[in-house]
Amino acid sequence: MENRKSLLNLSSVDILPNLSIRIPTVGEILENEDSYYSIVSSLTATPFQYMVQLDDMGIDYTKITDYELFKILFPMYAKSNLSILFGDLNTSDFDVYINKQDDSQVIYSPSNDIIIDELAYNDLANIIRKINLLDKVNSKPGNESARKYLLEKERKKQKRNAKKKKEPYLEKMVIALVNTNEFPYDYDSCMDLSIYRFNQSFKQIQHKISFDNTMIGVYAGTVDTSKLSNKDALSWIPNK
Amino acid sequence: MNIDKFTITSYDQITGFDRTNGSLDMILDELSDFTLSHEEEKTDITGKGGRVISSLKKNKKVTGKGTNGMLSGGALAAMLGAEIEDGKHIIRYTDAITVTENKGITKEVATGTIGNEISTIYVRDTNNAYISGGKKLTQTGAEPATGEFSYDPETKEITFFEGDITDGTEVIAFYDAEVEGKKISNDSNNYSKTLQVFIDVTCQDGCDNLFHGQFIIDRADFNGTFDVAGGSDPATLGFEFTSMPNLCTGKSQLWDFVLFD
Numbered sequence: 001m002e003n004r005k006s007l008l009n010l011s012s013v014d015i016l017p018n019l020s021i022r023i024p025t026v027g028e029i030l031e032n033e034d035s036y037y038s039i040v041s042s043l044t045a046t047p048f049q050y051m052v053q054l055d056d057m058g059i060d061y062t063k064i065t066d067y068e069l070f071k072i073l074f075p076m077y078a079k080s081n082l083s084i085l086f087g088d089l090n091t092s093d094f095d096v097y098i099n100k101q102d103d104s105q106v107i108y109s110p111s112n113d114i115i116i117d118e119l120a121y122n123d124l125a126n127i128i129r130k131i132n133l134l135d136k137v138n139s140k141p142g143n144e145s146a147r148k149y150l151l152e153k154e155r156k157k158q159k160r161n162a163k164k165k166k167e168p169y170l171e172k173m174v175i176a177l178v179n180t181n182e183f184p185y186d187y188d189s190c191m192d193l194s195i196y197r198f199n200q201s202f203k204q205i206q207h208k209i210s211f212d213n214t215m216i217g218v219y220a221g222t223v224d225t226s227k228l229s230n231k232d233a234l235s236w237i238p239n240k
Numbered sequence: 241m242n243i244d245k246f247t248i249t250s251y252d253q254i255t256g257f258d259r260t261n262g263s264l265d266m267i268l269d270e271l272s273d274f275t276l277s278h279e280e281e282k283t284d285i286t287g288k289g290g291r292v293i294s295s296l297k298k299n300k301k302v303t304g305k306g307t308n309g310m311l312s313g314g315a316l317a318a319m320l321g322a323e324i325e326d327g328k329h330i331i332r333y334t335d336a337i338t339v340t341e342n343k344g345i346t347k348e349v350a351t352g353t354i355g356n357e358i359s360t361i362y363v364r365d366t367n368n369a370y371i372s373g374g375k376k377l378t379q380t381g382a383e384p385a386t387g388e389f390s391y392d393p394e395t396k397e398i399t400f401f402e403g404d405i406t407d408g409t410e411v412i413a414f415y416d417a418e419v420e421g422k423k424i425s426n427d428s429n430n431y432s433k434t435l436q437v438f439i440d441v442t443c444q445d446g447c448d449n450l451f452h453g454q455f456i457i458d459r460a461d462f463n464g465t466f467d468v469a470g471g472s473d474p475a476t477l478g479f480e481f482t483s484m485p486n487l488c489t490g491k492s493q494l495w496d497f498v499l500f501d
Contacts, residue, residue, distance in 0.1 A: 142449035145500040149452035150442070153252055156269075 007131065007196045012087065015124050019114050022087050023131050026174060026198050027191030029084070033170045036084055042073045043085075044125045046137050052155050062140060062147055066125070067118040071096050074107055074116075085128070133199040173202060182208055204238070211236045242445055243499055248453070250442045251306070256318055256435035256460065265435055266314025272476065274306030274439075276455065276495075302483040302494040304439070304460065311468065311477050313424060318462045319479060321430035325423045333417040337361075337398065339405045344398040348417035350391060355381025358391050361398070362412045363405065370412060377404070377411075432464035437481065443499060456496040459484040 007013065012020045029036045047054060047069050051061040054069070078094040090111060097108040099115065107116040116124065129136060141147035177183040177198075178190060182205045185193065193201070214233045217223030225234060232239050251274040256266040279301040287293035308315065317324050330351065337344040350357035361377040362370035377400070380388045384401045391398050398413075405411065437460035443451045463480040483494040 138448045139444070139450050140448060142445060142451045143501055146449075146451045149440075149500075150450055153442070 007194075008200065011194065013127050013131075015127065016114060016116075016120055018112060019089065019116070019120070019124075020087065021124060021127050021131070022085055023194045023196050024084050025191060026170065026193050026195060029170055029195055030174070030191070033168055034166065037169065039077055039082060039085060040128055040132050040134070042077055043070070044129050044132075044134055044136070045069060045073065048137050048139050051151050052158055055151055055155075060147075061151075065118075067121050070121050070125070071105060071107060131196045131199070133203065173198075177202060177205065180205060207232075207238045208236050245446045246443045246451070246499070248441045249444045249450070251439060252442055253440045254304075254306075255438045255440075256314065257438075259434060259436050259459070262436075264314075265433070266312055266318050268306075268308040268312055268315055268477075268479070270309035272307045272309045274304065276439075277303045277305065279303075300494065302457075303480060304437075304457070304483070305480045306478070308477045308479065309474075311475055313422065315477055315479055316468075317424050318433045318435055319464050319466055320424065320426045321432050321464065322424045322426060325425070327420070327423075328418050329421055329423050330416050331419050331421075333415055335413045335415065336410050337413060339400060339409045339411060340407055342400045342402050342405065344400070344411065346391075346396045346398065346413065346415070348415075348419075349393050349396055350413075350415035351393070351418055352416050355379065357393060358389075358398070358413050358415045360413075361389055363409065364412075432462040434459050434461045434484070436460070451499055453497060453499045456498065457481075457483045458486040458489075458491060458493065 007023065010023060012022045014020045024036070041049075046066050047061040047064050050069060050073075054061045054064070075095045078091040082089075082091045091109070093111050094107055094109045094114075094116070096105050098104070099106045099108075099117070104117075107121070108114070126136075128134070141150050174187070174190060178185065178187050183190075183201065190198070210233050214223055214228070218225055225231075228234070251271050252269065254266075254268040254271065254274070255264065257263065258265050279299070280297055281299040283296045283298075284292045285294040285296055313324055316322070333348050333350075335347050337346060346358075352359075356379055358379050360379070363375040363377065364370045365373040365375070367373060375387075377387055377389050380390055382390070384390050384399060386401045386404055389398050389400045389404075437455075437457040439455040439457070441453045441455070443453045445451070460481040461484055463482070466478050466480075468475055468477070485492045485494065
């Protein structure tokens, strides 16, 4: 990953010689953003985020790895249209197979002769997270009582959220940014931006607004920079 | 878990129990914010040259203050010093009734003094006004004359004087009806309660491991000063309590915190 080109200048990222991840445009995602974010969250999910569903399947979410979860989820999604992420690649025959070299289970497509092993999966999930500004959820319960407690809490949360109407995330972001002075695109031109560029612009604008407001406070004497816990707000170029 | 290095990532739930019989009185599980504040007064004792040689510490106080995203009947009852009554209650019902052939049917059974269950029916004027304008019909226990109506609670049927109200007219009645439900009464003689409170929290250590923790407050004296505000935003419930030592058992703790292993 370290030697990869900047994603700002790419429309797709190579994971394996014949497997690449597309960086879709904002317009493409807005065609069906529910579906896009559902695919993205599933392909990058950790067992912690799927604790309720795994428990319903009789699987302890602390006992399986990220890749094992991917082996459950990916073959299910692969049957549907994943062209927004995988382009022309026919994903319909991706399934779990035994790798004859080491007897391990891997995701394999006979028609494309592509093996997604744990290494390739990590690469793929990290790229999708990077494109979509997602952080990997590394949380895990520290003991058995915490495991049960978190599971119960999450189950209750999901039950409540199931009744709530889903809010269109990207659409709201587009409206907010297009109507912000710092964003140099209008509704039409913004549709051609790759989601990575769009997300990076959002991140930078958010940082710049925070910087400007902090500086107004500094010049007005209401903000003491020595007491700021986040020193990153003192530069308009973010450190990370 | 290493209790020397942890953070509380969320206040998940507050439960309150009756201190006498241990029954569950309230659950607040949509906490949007919560703070457990600690106070202590410290007075310096000075010696020669005004140097501080010791300090006198007193007036230790713990208060819990927060907002629940939803109103909780149990919490309202705790803050009002009320009990929740489950059963049949009388409410005032607003009923828009369409008149057909000098008759109308109420949606609920109007209750009250026989022959005066509804008392008045309001008929709109041409401006749709029925308080400042329009016509008021009064109830009679006998055969209605003009400007009157009669009511049969058995059949819920209203009978108007023939020709008083044209067919299809919508008239409005306000009457008492009996409904099944839960009632909280704010009695001016009762004050907010003191409950045994448990606060469930999720904690995280430096290695992203999550743990379950719980604050135990033996005597949480709830504050009866609060607002129930509504409007464009949904009503939320702000609450506040002060922790007190349990003098009956001799315990002086303001709270205990247990981090589950």
